[in-house]
Amino acid sequence: MMTSFMLAARMQALLLAGCHMALVMLGAPVWIGLLRWMAAVMEGERRLPDPTAHWRVLLHAWRQVGVRSAAGAQVTAVAPWLALAAGMGAALLVPSFSIGMPGGDLSDVLIIGGLLEMVFLALVVAALAPGLARPGHAGLRVVAGGIMIQPVMLLACAVLGMCLPDGTLAGLVRQAHVADMNLVRVPLALVAGALVLGAVGEGDGTTSTLFSAMLEDLAGPDRAVAQYARDLLAVVWMMLARDLIWPEGIAEPDILPRSGVLAPMLVAVALWVAHMLLACGCVAAIRVFVVSGQRHAGWRGGLALLCAIMAGVLLFAGRGMG
Amino acid sequence: MTVLLLAVASVPPACGVRQMAGMVPVLRCGWMALCIMAILSCLGAGLPGGIAPWAGFSGDMHDTALLVPLGVVGAAASGARGLAACAGAALAVTGGPVLSCVGAGWTLIARRDGPHDDMARQAPDLVALLLMAAVLLFARPAGWLLPGLCWLATRGLLGLSFSPRVSPRGLHPFHMADIAAMVAAMALWRHLPAGGMVGDMRWGGVLIVAGCLLYMTASWRALCAGDGRRVMTGLMGGTGALVIVLAGLGLLARADDLPAMAACASRTFMLVAGALLTWMFMARAMDVMEREAGPLILNRLGGLGVLMPRLSALFSIGLLAESGLPPLLGFSIIWMLLRLLAAMPRGGGLGGDLPLLLALLALGIGWAVRMLALVRIVAVMLCGRPRTPRGAGAADPSGRDMAAIVLAVLPVVCVSVWPGYWLGLLAGAGAGVAVDNVALTSPDGAAVLHPARLCLLVAVVGGMVVVVRRMACPTSARQVAGWRQGAPPVPPWMVFGDPLTQVGPGNPVNMLLDMVGTVAVRRRFMRDCVRLRRRGARVWPLLAQYVADRRQDGMTVSAPVMMVMACMAALIFIAWHG
Incomplete structure (x- = not known):
């Protein structure tokens, strides 16, 4: 009896993980397309949204003939796929609509952030490998601009570790279902904002130019995979921020036998879609109205650090008042 | 023995x-x-004969x-x-x-x-x-x-x-x-040995703050060094700074009578001892690289990833273990350190908690700079193209040397995947108890890290991606010569392409400094610092001369000044001892 129950639980976990990965992997280019449309609209452009436009760009790149620079070919052949693998690993650990997936106990922000950092660095290595001037310098500029995510990540983990006993996202969701989160909501929102500010370079003109310069020695499937990995990187950071701000929106699989199977899941999926739309709008607004211009990388890092420190100060001050 | x-x-x-x-x-x-x-x-x-105490x-x-x-x-x-x-x-x-x-x-x-x-x-x-x-x-x-x-x-x-x-x-x-x-x-x-409770508390705090600052400066030295071996010295200085932080945390835990935290600090200390195996492997790999490619001066190296692919792949494992990214040993150390710092006993109120935030900030900036130093090593040494004929002649070592390198990387991988066994071994837990030690736990026991599961996750996802790649891209991409972005043709004496335009060792530092301030601002700041230092250096001889002059005149320092100085010293002494 116990064995069959365990087996059913594992099957359920695998099913949830499959649905989650399908949702995230298929949705990543859609979110990026919407984010770019929102940023363009905020900058004054008038056009209708086309959610599948970015998918079409990726498919077009995939169908092109595979060509790569002969210099460093062994590295550029592997690095985009390594980035994709690390991004998929991180996406598996960040819950979208439900917890209870395999690897839930590994959903520590430090692990997720580390895997996403690997995605970032693998893409940079793909740009550095041929030894050409433009892609290499663009890669270095990107990595120097995004490196401040690490202190932000450490501070975020410390804040999260003080809010929660186990410090994982699954633990946060479980606690959100049984306890009042209002005391820690503002610090967690600041942490989420710091992570998005420090890590997501999407929607910014300078970063997009640098990224296209990074990949100019690749064509065909490798280029498509690198572009997709970058989209996945931005989407997983946004999902992480969304989970930190609205953990109540994620369903727990334990409640399934009591209230049906599909309805809570569909509600959770709908909430995830709405929250991701909101997250895309927030990121676009930050890019257009808050940190823009040529020296945006330094501002991004500084502002992200400030937000993370403020989160800690607010958490400690709240505890002191309490 | x-x-x-x-x-x-x-x-x-x-x-x-x-x-x-x-x-x-x-x-x-x-x-x-x-x-x-x-x-x-x-x-x-x-052991035969047992332990004979000398x-x-x-x-x-x-x-x-x-x-x-x-x-x-x-x-x-x-x-x-x-x-x-x-x-x-x-x-x-x-x-x-x-x-x-x-x-x-x-x-x-x-x-x-x-x-x-x-x-x-x-x-x-x-x-x-x-x-x-x-x-x-x-x-x-x-x-x-x-x-x-x-x-x-x-x-x-x-x-x-x-x-x-x-x-x-x-x-x-x-x-x-x-x-x-x-x-x-x-x-x-x-x-x-344990000192007094108050003294240990004071020293614990001092050592933690000093260790975080030392980590930051060591990472900066690694970023600026112009030689591969000196970069490694800077990175190893970062590991040494972590030893100081952990010693401070241990002192603090001992003084505050927190046995769980002291045990956790001791376990992290032993993880750092495990990281020495990574350094051993890096030293071996650098010896072989130096033999093959000449002195490891960053301005002369490049393209080792293509010239010696197997050794470079192994070297990358070492760099990954030192970087603190998952799933290898450096990540486990950072994870444990973070939990320890979060569990540190703090004074009440915001004033007591702010040092923790600042320590984390210094540690995080040090980690970021360390990562940039590692990216620099990868960019200059492993990626790109060789800059000198001596470097271009490098090749993977022969079978025996390669076997020695593989043998050196094995303990690193084993300790990274199963750090609990390593800790159990060093704690003298014996073969049976070590099996329970697979996970790393935080001082309060609530947070648990399973490095083996993390490695399994990475391996499973990586395997899936490999399968997808094989199925979706059966033919490899065509390789073409790189475009020179309109640059003039390479002169005949420069046989290895454009060594001056590809990424060099000075670029990351300049890019980081450009983020902090413009060149003019930085120059002005440096000029002010040098001027301040000269003025400061001028104060001490003047003071000594002043005292000497007063003594020659037969006058002593006034009694009230002496009293104030003595009171200040006594206050500092009392504050230190509580």
């Missing part, structure tokens, strides 16, 4: 460097035997767990300096208070770059070691000074410095002797 140790240890000083060359295989076998005996002893196996040596095998990584390092060392430093470190690990200090001093002298290295620079460290031994033996009431003395004494061994400058004197090339020096320093910190 001690007899064997002394036999192994006494060989390097007993014979000269020339005679040492023939004895290296014998010595390495001796270190291997020592390592096996240390492992057996940690596993609880009885005067001046530590009889407890738990104190000598550091012999395991030291034995591995000794077995991998190939030079006379490395072996002599290992012998000194072994004395520091197994010895009592006096012999530990003697061994540490021996290691300090043995790891000098050569006769040209100024002995006067090591004099403060040696004096601190002497004072430490004296306090340990004769002056127990001055025990509250011990952490400070230990900090001064291990400063040279751990490669600690607050200076961000990269000078040939301050940042020596990385060799196997540096790892032995770190073992000796760790042994000194591990043998440190």
